[in-house]
Amino acid sequence: MALTDRTRIALIGGGKMGEAIMGGWIAASEHPADRLTAANFTVANPGEERRVYLQGRYGVACVADARAIEGADVVVLAVKPQVMMGVLEQIAEVPAYVGGKDGPLFVSIAAGLCTERLEGALPAGARLVRTMPNTPLLVGAGATTVAGGAQADEADVALVRDLFACLGAAYVIDEDDMDATGAVSGSGPAYVAALIEALRDGGAAQGLEAGLAEALAQQTVYGTALLMRETGQDAQTTRVAVCSPGGSTLAALAAMEEAGFARSLDAGVAAAVFRSKELGQC
Numbered sequence: 001m002a003l004t005d006r007t008r009i010a011l012i013g014g015g016k017m018g019e020a021i022m023g024g025w026i027a028a029s030e031h032p033a034d035r036l037t038a039a040n041f042t043v044a045n046p047g048e049e050r051r052v053y054l055q056g057r058y059g060v061a062c063v064a065d066a067r068a069i070e071g072a073d074v075v076v077l078a079v080k081p082q083v084m085m086g087v088l089e090q091i092a093e094v095p096a097y098v099g100g101k102d103g104p105l106f107v108s109i110a111a112g113l114c115t116e117r118l119e120g121a122l123p124a125g126a127r128l129v130r131t132m133p134n135t136p137l138l139v140g141a142g143a144t145t146v147a148g149g150a151q152a153d154e155a156d157v158a159l160v161r162d163l164f165a166c167l168g169a170a171y172v173i174d175e176d177d178m179d180a181t182g183a184v185s186g187s188g189p190a191y192v193a194a195l196i197e198a199l200r201d202g203g204a205a206q207g208l209e210a211g212l213a214e215a216l217a218q219q220t221v222y223g224t225a226l227l228m229r230e231t232g233q234d235a236q237t238t239r240v241a242v243c244s245p246g247g248s249t250l251a252a253l254a255a256m257e258e259a260g261f262a263r264s265l266d267a268g269v270a271a272a273v274f275r276s277k278e279l280g281q282c
Helices: 016-027 048-058 081-092 115-121 137-138 155-164 175-186 190-207 210-231 235-242 250-258 261-280
Strands: 008-010 039-042 061-063 074-077 105-108 127-131 143-149 168-172
Touching: 008 016, 016 039, 016 048, 016 074, 016 190, 039 048, 039 155, 074 081, 081 115, 105 155, 115 127, 127 155, 127 175, 127 261, 137 210, 143 155, 143 175, 175 190, 175 210, 175 261, 190 210, 235 250, 235 261
Parallel strands: 008 039, 008 074, 039 061, 074 105, 105 127, 143 168
Antiparallel strands: 127 143
């Protein structure tokens, strides 16, 4: 499937993530989203105020319900996991819906809901690709993992990967790894924010003004990630490069390790995976 100026994309859910995805695709300067304009999109969102905003901000067509899928080539399911199944029931009841291989390609961004469960709520044969983006997608720096369902072919998966690569980085994975990637990158921004909070509070405890401490922590996280990406250094090399024998950095890392720094992160990732499986019921 190739994108053209005639491709119809239905965005089900016009919240922050849905808006970021659509806005990023419209603004992208790289293949394949450079072919997409506001005219390609119809957004379904129940809130009238939100619809008015999206129409005014992007010039896209908006409707209140799942009728947005009529004539769509791609349907992006950008709603919260707890309302997803109800939305899929509405989609299946749209009179003009064409299912199976002749129907649209569905793209889910809902955490925890596996393709088997989603496909079970759609008419038989529906093509589905599951994704796990994270919130830095809002600023074009997202990390998204992509896995195809039973009826999606390689071209479907490649198209979705390329679309999300316009919003940061995108990786095709086995669906069995989706909960783990959600625990690392999907939930990861919260871990990084918690790290920044802790560094801020630690700096403040040593006499720094809290705002300055947080700004320093933010810039340090950003700069370290950029350094690693631009130089190709792995995490271990980057860490060792900052440590002088007998210096303050080694003393800090030793104290953090004694306090359970690595163990706490490992436990957090494991807990996120466990909870994701519970919520997904797959």
